[in-house]
Amino acid sequence: MRYLVPLLLSTLVWWILTEAAQAWVVGVPVILVSTWVAVRLQDTDSGSAPTHRLNWFAVPRFALFFLWQSLQAGLDVAKRTLKPVPDINPGTLYYYTSIPHGTARYFFGAIVGLFPGTLCTEFSEDTDQLVLHVLDTDVDIALDCRRLEREIERLFKLPAADQQGRPA
Amino acid sequence: MIYVQILLVSLGCLFFIVGTLGLLRFDDAYSRIHAITKADNLGLGLLVLGILPSALSVPQGLKLILIWVLVLAASATASYLIAHYIKQHQLSKLPHGARPDTTADGQDAEPDPTNERGPQ
Amino acid sequence: MTSDLWFALMGVALIALAAFTFFRQVHLLRRILAFNIMGSGVFLVMVGMAQHQRETDPVPQALVLTGIVVAVSATALALIIFRRFYSVSGQVELDEYQIEEPTQNEDHASDTMKDNINSLQDALQSDDEAPAKPSASKGDQ
Amino acid sequence: MNLAFDIVLGLALLLTALGVFSSKDLFRAVVMFIAFGLLLALVWVRLDAPDLALAEAAIGAGLTGVLMIDAVAHLSANTLQNDQRDDQYDHSPKRPLWLPVISCVGLFVLLLGAIRFRPEASVSLPDMVRDNIAESGVEHPITAVLLNFRSYDTLLEIAVLLVAVVVAMALKPAAEDRVHQPPPAHDPILHGLTARLLPAMLLVGMYVLWAGSYMPGGAFQGGAILAAALVFLQLAGFAVDRYAASLLRLGLALGFLVFLTVAVSVMIGGRPFLTYPEGFAGQLIFFIEAMLTLSIGLILFSLFSQNPPHSGAVGHQGANHDQ
Structure with a gap:
């Protein structure tokens, strides 16, 4: 296998x-x-971090979600760039993730950079805190990240988390 | 069909230009990474989508999609690596040009509770 | 004016500019960069002139392909030697450029050269003994 | 229309080169150099040379870029601890300007003259290649030139590469100097991505090698991809060095030895050096190419990994120099 x-x-x-x-x-x-x-x-x-197995049946669903979100991300960035004055309001978000340590969390850290307005800058191995850079602090980014987390949980067959994240 | 393809390819090129424009217009390094990754990702996707109907065989079409997926993986990782490097070395502000607003300048103001474990 | 001729002319311009930088700059890394660009200019001239007003020519292309691989290995070797030089001497330029005023004196120049060679040899031999300044700081992580 | 594009491309190439030459900051110069390599790859496409474009993008821009960035990082990692040297780096000594100017202008004029008054070619090489390609055993003209019509070049090239590696190994710092190396940076995301994408890189490298018999591609480009894969492995923190001693030396010499063996063994049958018996040319060329790919990949990688270690980790410390 x-x-x-x-x-x-x-x-x-x-x-x-x-x-x-x-x-x-x-x-x-x-x-x-x-x-x-x-x-x-x-x-x-798989030396230190646990490896999570991919659920291959969930891949199409995740792919569709990803396609939709990358369309949004591209349009969002284009809209902000093409304004006469670049419409950005960058800031830092301390984000507590509910995804367990291991492959799935690394996947989250990498792919969050392709989603609208987010970019992972710091990854801690000990705590659940990620540091995200956001393009616009006025948008409720944490909500989008929750959605992404749920999709990733589905993709990796993880048990749904009950812990609520609390963005700083 | 050909007009749809031309439209898609032109849109794709447009997004590449927008990404580059963002790279030039935004003035902190993180926002530049945002612009270039997301716009180029969409631009390449549209290009692939536009060329896809012209593929001669199924594997050729799949090859185009494979190229897109590999570029995505590379750009997601590269954007994280660059952002992480900037974060670690506190290079977030570029030397020239002040930032348009300073309200959300969280990087330096807030203490960072995580311990700074770098590749040092 | 064909594209091939145009790119060959660009190759000529690159060679001349790179030669100028090569003579002018003393920093060895910049010289390696200039040397690489000069090589690219030569490749452009080779392929561009062979194909100017003629068809695509596989022979110069194959030669240039060989050339690209040789160029990267030469660059890599140059960088290794540069680092070695830097770690034993702590300098990024060759000594001959640090004389106060340039002199036309033949003997003096060859003396400097000899000194250079001697000091490099000494440095290479003293390899296993006390490492020079930059490499000594390796421990301060 | 096409010529207009080419003119813009050529000027962009020239401007990037000027950027490399004139930039004050070394790190920036190297970044411009990488951009130069990528533009040059585009130029090769415009010159109908896709093989060169592949090689230039992988080797000229990629591998040379990594090597240069690593060297700059090495330099500034050590500079940070020896601040007093810092002012030395970008200053040019007061030397007369006229000498370089005259020689550079003279070179330019002479080269232009050489282009203007070039002799006409008495034979047409493309025609010769086209006439003989059926006997070469491969369908792609560049592979035919490299491995059959002008295989001396390729054989000697591998010998040059081998010499370069041997010199590099000889210049390696003594063993006790290297024990105090910090463990390589271990970034989980880079590590995970490399672990998953490396097989794909291998497959692509071998595909490029296989494709070389029919279309653009071949041992050089495949070898470059293999080398890039190995460089990635090392940058991502996998302990590739462990296998260096045993496997590397064998792999390094393999390409050259196999090539030479094939070249000499045909002499037993009374053929000239470096010719292939009829009917087997295709298979022999592929076999040699496969060995060459392995060899070139390992050689290029070891030229990267033989570099003396620098005190900073893999991070590109050159950015600190930015001003």
Whole structure:
């Protein structure tokens, strides 16, 4: 099972890259090596932080959510840029996340930078606090982040959190 | 169909220009990262969407989408890394040009409760 | 005026500018940068002139491909030598430029050169003993 | 229309180069240099040379950029502790200006003259390549030139790379000097992304190698991608150094040895040095290319990792220099 997902993904990527040219003489060894590397790297990766498994059935839903949000993010930035005076009101948000420590939280930290008006700047391994930079402090960013958190919980099959975040 | 494609590709290019414009107009480093990541992400997405109907085969179309996904992953990580670096080294203010308003200047005013553990 | 000729002319301009910077700057890192750009100018001239008023020519392209890889390895090696030089001497420029007034004297110049070589050799040999100033500060993390 | 675009592109290239030369701050100069590399990649596309564009983007802009940034970081990490040297960096000595100006203008004029009064080519190389490509064993003309028609160049190039690495290894600081290295920076997000995307980089590198037989791509570009993957591994804090001693040396020499072995072994059958027997050219070329990819990747990576350590961590401390 540990090898299956990397194997399938590697095969898919190779198939896409070669555009179905049936280059399996070269492809099979390459796919095997990349699968082995993927598993090795995952072993090294899960040293301190727990690894969360992806729920592949939740991926389409998350993809749609992400597409919609990145459209919003792009339009939002464009609107602010094209005003005669750039319409930004940047500030810092100390955000308490309910996502447990591990892969899912790292995923949150990285992807939050592509969502409207947020950018992760500081990541603490010990507390639940993230430091986000927001483009406009007047917008209720925390609400959007909650929504993103719920989607990520669904994506990673995490139990729904009960703790309410409290932005500073 | 071709007109829709032209529209999408032009819109995509427009977003790239807007992202660059944001990079030039905003005057603190964080906001610049905001502008460039989000606008370019959408711009590239629109470009890919516009070219997609011209793909000759299914894998070719998938390849275009794969390019977009890889760029997304890279830009999300890169934006975090740059922002994190600026945060750690307190480089948030650029030397020239004052910020338009100082009301929300939280970075330096508030004490940072997290311990500053850096790669030092 | 074709695009190929235009880019070849740009290559010429790059070579000349980079040569000027190379002569003018004393900072070794800047010289390495200038050297790289000069190389790019040469590549542009090679490909641009070969294709000017003719078709796409794979032979100079293959040569330039080889050249790019060799250029990066040369740059990497230059940087390694630069760092070594910096860590043993603490300087970013060669000594010959720190003489007070430039002199045309042939003997003097060669003396300086010899001194340089000697000091570099000494520095390289004293490798395992006391490291020079910049590398000594490595412990203060 | 196309020419107008090319003129703008060429001027942008020139301006970026001017930016590299004139910028006061070293870090900024390096950033301009990376931008220069990317513009140059675009120029190669305009010159109908996609192979060069690939190589330039990966090697010229990417790898050289990383090397230069690392060197600047090294410099300023040490400068911060030796402040008294700081003023030295950007000052030019009072030397006569006329000498560089004259030589630079002279060079410019001479080169222009060389372009204006160039001799006409007596043979048409593209035609020769096109006539012989059927026998070369590959379909992509540049790969045919590199690995068949002019394989001497490639063989010697690998030898040059090998020499560069050997010199780099020889210049490496003594072992006791390196024990006090801080553990590499461990950023969880970079670490996680690298762990997940590295297999994709491997696949892409090998795909570029495979594609080289039919279309733009080949051992050099594939090797550059492999090297980039390894550099990422090191920057993300994976302990790649552990394998350095054993695997690296083998991998380094592999490409050259295999190439040379193939080149010499055909002489047993009475053929000239560096020719391929009919019918096997394609397979042999691919085999050599695969070894070359591995070798180039490892060589470029070790040229990066052989750098003497600097006291700052991986962070790009050059930005501190910004003014």
